[in-house]
Amino acid sequence: MASINNAYAGLSGNYLFSEVARRVSAYRQKHPETEVISLGIGDVSQPMIPAVIRALHKAVDEMACAETFRGYGPEQGYGFLREAILNHDFLPRGVNIRAEEIFISDGAKSDIGNFQELFGEDAVIALTDPVYPVYEDSNAMAGRAGTRENGRWNRIVYLPCTAANAFQPDLPSVRPDVIYLCSPNNPTGTVLDRSSLTAWVNYAREKESVILFDAAYEAFIQDDSLPRSIYEIPGADEVAVEFRSLSKTAGFTGLRCGYAVVPEKLTARTKDGRLLSLHDMWLRRQCTKYNGCPYIVQRAAEAVFQPEAGEELAAALAVYRDNARIMLDAFRRMGLSAFGGVHSPYVWLQTPKAMPSWDFFDLLLERAAVVCTPGAGFGVSGEGYARFTAFNSPENTKKALERLEKAL
Numbered sequence: 001m002a003s004i005n006n007a008y009a010g011l012s013g014n015y016l017f018s019e020v021a022r023r024v025s026a027y028r029q030k031h032p033e034t035e036v037i038s039l040g041i042g043d044v045s046q047p048m049i050p051a052v053i054r055a056l057h058k059a060v061d062e063m064a065c066a067e068t069f070r071g072y073g074p075e076q077g078y079g080f081l082r083e084a085i086l087n088h089d090f091l092p093r094g095v096n097i098r099a100e101e102i103f104i105s106d107g108a109k110s111d112i113g114n115f116q117e118l119f120g121e122d123a124v125i126a127l128t129d130p131v132y133p134v135y136e137d138s139n140a141m142a143g144r145a146g147t148r149e150n151g152r153w154n155r156i157v158y159l160p161c162t163a164a165n166a167f168q169p170d171l172p173s174v175r176p177d178v179i180y181l182c183s184p185n186n187p188t189g190t191v192l193d194r195s196s197l198t199a200w201v202n203y204a205r206e207k208e209s210v211i212l213f214d215a216a217y218e219a220f221i222q223d224d225s226l227p228r229s230i231y232e233i234p235g236a237d238e239v240a241v242e243f244r245s246l247s248k249t250a251g252f253t254g255l256r257c258g259y260a261v262v263p264e265k266l267t268a269r270t271k272d273g274r275l276l277s278l279h280d281m282w283l284r285r286q287c288t289k290y291n292g293c294p295y296i297v298q299r300a301a302e303a304v305f306q307p308e309a310g311e312e313l314a315a316a317l318a319v320y321r322d323n324a325r326i327m328l329d330a331f332r333r334m335g336l337s338a339f340g341g342v343h344s345p346y347v348w349l350q351t352p353k354a355m356p357s358w359d360f361f362d363l364l365l366e367r368a369a370v371v372c373t374p375g376a377g378f379g380v381s382g383e384g385y386a387r388f389t390a391f392n393s394p395e396n397t398k399k400a401l402e403r404l405e406k407a408l
Contacts (some may be wrong), residue, residue, distance in 0.1 A: 017373075025389070030130075037369065039372055039400055040388075040389065044251045046251055049250065054303070059300065062299075064221060083099050084305040093229060104292070108243040112138070118281050119178055129158040158379070167185065171200070181197075184344035191221060197227055210240070212355060216258075243261075244258055245250065246301055324342070330404075334404075346388070348375070349388060351375075355384070358376060370403055
């Protein structure tokens, strides 16, 4: 009989969102006549913008002609998309990366889950708590998390983000090899300002740590003084990888496209002290394990970064921003403590009367047929909170809030 990767044996039985889906499915079986409204899993509700659909149709038509058909593409992405991203997302903000440092993929979740492969099994990992589960679980799967005790792994350095520190992680007292940061944060909806992000970059440079920076929700930032990219901070290209996604920016949750920026200056040490390029290692990894994002998807993604798409994208994002504002206002009107929701599509709600977050989840499902995401699923510091997303339709969002007001 084949032996398994024993690291998997220590994982919790269900991935957070699988458990949410299981409980919702059980409720629907008992109450088939009841409409369930989800403000939990962050899937989008608005259709893709016309500019993207036109590009997608054109690319599909190209695949029907021998002269324009495309087979295997470059594993790191087509040049036309890498250049479009560079010219739209980085150069206008004074970030001087190169197109060759941008790697196209099927989404930020895949990249974030896979990038940890480049680090040794004994690497020390630092995570904010609460945290997007993929950061923690992928390192546990790789065998570098240790054993799980009281909801935490004993070899991971946790950085609590609570109301007491305004959900801003403090610099760790124990030096980590790898630091995961997310801004705007999932799940708390809070944002790292320029001074906070500068402190992290300076810390990483001093300690020779690598920052894995998740910027999947940067499009929701409305204050131009807040950094959208870690590379707006001097020296970040020496210590940081940045991950971005078109899932929430342009509705690609089903089409799948994202990208990672791995600067050529970024290095890490081997056990014998040699410095190796993480850019070259990631290129090697992708060429070995990945055949590239489909051509038609990359052509659709290219359209996102064209000037004619600007107003269409802004209109779609405005729907979600308005939903977040309405949720935040409603919760505060109910006398509840709520955070985020301004530069983020997520509202982080403190449960009433310190109710455990899974109990709160069950209560909302039973009394209002509304789904949230329990904060405990994001880590120990998430207990006593719940995450609500702004990605449902305006009609459903308002209907859900009306139900919640009656239920609470």
